[in-house]
Amino acid sequence: MCIRFSSTLISEQRAQNAPIVIANFIVIPFVWSSYHLGQPTLVLLALMLGAFLSLRHGQEILAGALVALAVAIKAFPLLAIFYFVYRRYWTAAISLVIALVILLFLLPIPFRGWHQTLNDARDWQRGMLHYEQGGIAQRPERGYTWKNQSIFGLANRLLRRVSVDETPRPPVYANVADLDFRTVNIVIIASALLLGFSFVGAMPRQRAPEGDAREFAALLLLILIFTPLAFGYLFVWLMFPLALLIKRSLDRAESMSPACLLIALALLTATAIAPRFAQIYGSLFLAALSLYLALAADLRCRLRLIAR
Incomplete structure (x- = not known):
């Protein structure tokens, strides 16, 4: 059903066309993880x-x-x-x-x-x-570990002295700064406002059917980035944004899509090779962010064309 809906949204006539096939191949590990964990x-x-x-x-x-x-x-x-x-x-x-x-x-x-x-x-x-200094939602012991790829997990992991592993393992730290919880939240709020305004600024005032697929894909990525807990299996949501950007790249449209796709694929590959190390520093988060930036740039480009 996800494949069929994605195909329809990006205006592919057949679900087996190249963008859909490639995107599904890329997210297979996340699909397996979803079934394996019953998510x-x-x-x-x-x-x-x-x-x-x-x-x-x-x-x-x-x-x-x-x-x-x-x-x-x-x-x-x-x-x-x-x-x-x-x-x-x-x-x-x-x-x-x-x-x-x-x-x-x-x-x-x-x-x-x-x-x-x-x-x-x-x-x-x-x-x-629920989100507090000691943890996030129903998994407080895992909220700030390397497995959480949301902005809440990544910001606290890199900007506060919290362990990247859950107890009872010995604490391991990867923070590049030692800020207090309030300051970290200011950084998160500022990031949310920046990305939110970038989304609003990239969208045309009037919705157009030919551009709404990019809006929907960008929205999915922002939801992924700002959900309190974003474990690996949740990144099966990359299926639709990947299919859309692959289609743009294959169509040879002038955009940031190829460069951002390569960055995202490199980050996903790094996650497959060294999952713990890569995810400590937000590899899946950064892959989603890279895809979002490509979509936002495409929307902004289209906005300029409309203005002309």
Whole structure:
């Protein structure tokens, strides 16, 4: 389903065309990891891609409901609501909120009762989104280790004196600075604002069907970067951005796509060769960031062409 949705979004007529095949070959290790660990990552990707297709066809209620289902499963896709609001997909945003209330509160009440449902929702929030000095979400002992490739894990690992390994192993440090937790969070917020404004600045004011695939791919990458916990299996989400950028490169479009693709592939290769060392310094994070920069540059280039 992810392959079919990706193929449709990048306007390939057949799912076996080169960009799709190459992108799927690259993310095979993440697909295997998802199945091996029993993670619903491919389901989440299918829901997000289905939501994007629904937006393209004007079905905003369905788009919001699909994202809400993804949020109910893993929480972090909630970041998509900012895109809905910016693009004035008001119906999709409202649908997302209503569907999420139904999934998290109304449906469980007959089985769990009101008080237990509230407790479950509180536990869900802590388990998915909680972030503090001692750790992240339901995996505080792993939140700042080399396995977490989100900006939260990487920034704390490199800018604070926290161990790159989880206990009970002896602590190992890779920090290049020794900042306090508050200062690290300022760096994270500044990075979020910078990337957020770069996304907004790259997008044309009016959505165009021929450019929305790049917007959707860039959004997926930003969600990956800013989710509290981003372990390796989650990077199966690179499938769609990779397919899109490979298509751009094969079409020989003038863009940053080939250079950024090579950087991303080098980082992914380094991760395969020396997973612990590479991920200590954010190899998967940097691969996602490299792909995002290529997409943002493409969007910006298109914006200039429209202005002319």
